[in-house]
Amino acid sequence: MLLETMHIAPRTGTAFKVGAGQTLTVIDPQGEQVADLLCFNAHDIGEALSSGRTLDYASRIYLTTGDPLYSNRSNVMLEIVEDMVGRHDFLLTPCSKDTFRIIYGDTDPHQGCFGNLAGALEPFGVLPDAIPIAFNCFMNVSVDGTTGAISVLPPLSKPGDYIKFIARMDLIVGLTACSALQSNNGRFKPIEYLVE
């Protein structure tokens, strides 16, 4: 089997299939770059990744090696099998036109991860309203345990760091190189991934 690392250009996204038992490695080639990850059951796109269920069952907001990512139907979709960074976010939705309008005050906003995911997932029949909270690989969101205030900090990922998942069902996966300045320490960089 030929293994080829795939490239996602800065501020873009893609979608692809991953079969049950295959692994998906998400690589940050330059460091400090977030990748939003979504998945849907390839045989029934009504079943999607669920932040709420996953965090509920983990009883934690920070997930790492050994943690399963559940669907809205409480089935395991992915499991983290290797994690070089140890800090990812599963609280915040994909950045979008509205994120940039509301938080950054942009008058002509980029479509963000949300628009990139919506475009990439459209051929698979996934409608924009069905896009859930993404698992934000490498995104460093700190939470004040007393007030609940959240801060988006520079990712802890260094060049070449990766997180690796195993698929526990046949999946349609959406993946981006995140478009939000704050999430990526002010610089838009590419993301790479490998399915094997």
Ligand SMILES: [Zn+2]
């Ligand atoms: Zn983003």
